[in-house]
Amino acid sequence: LVLSSRRRVRANKRLLVRRRANKAVKQGGNASGIKRVRRTKVHFFRPKTLKLPRNPKVVRKSVSRLPKMDQFRVLKHPLTSESSMKKIEDHNTLTFIVDLQANKNQIKQAVKKMYSVEVAKVNTLVRPDGKKKAYVRLKPDHDALDTASKIGLI
DSSP states (O other): HHHHHHHHHHHHHHHHHHHHHHHHHHOOOOOTOOOOOOSSSSSSSOOOOOOOOOOSOOOSSSOOOOOSSSSHHHEEEEEESHHHHHHHHHHOOEEEEOOOOOOOOHHHHHHHHHHHOOOOEEEEEEETTEEEEEEEEETTTHHHHHHHHTTTTT
């Protein structure tokens, strides 16, 4: 009697295994639904996942910093040499000594803000003494002589 019950249990187990196998065959592929990835490269590259932007609970800076390069730091002083005076008269160009870190765009904005003139273009060079010189050419509708007299160069 004990042997027959063990045989029945084994037979039931075999039957369950067969049913699962048949079900898997009918579903096709892997029964659990997980697809195996065939690797074509030797190295493993971590898959790209969702990267959410930072959402801090506390603001790190209470007040935003003011820009360090304002027009007063960019333009140090105008040049009053003979050659710069000639440039004012002949080429409608003002000459300034500017901050070494200032770029052409910052120089253009500073001149526009301080003297309310339209700038055509800016040329810069660093002199042998280490100071940066900027040639600021004004647009034709603005006169460099008037601006120079307003500054106090002439």
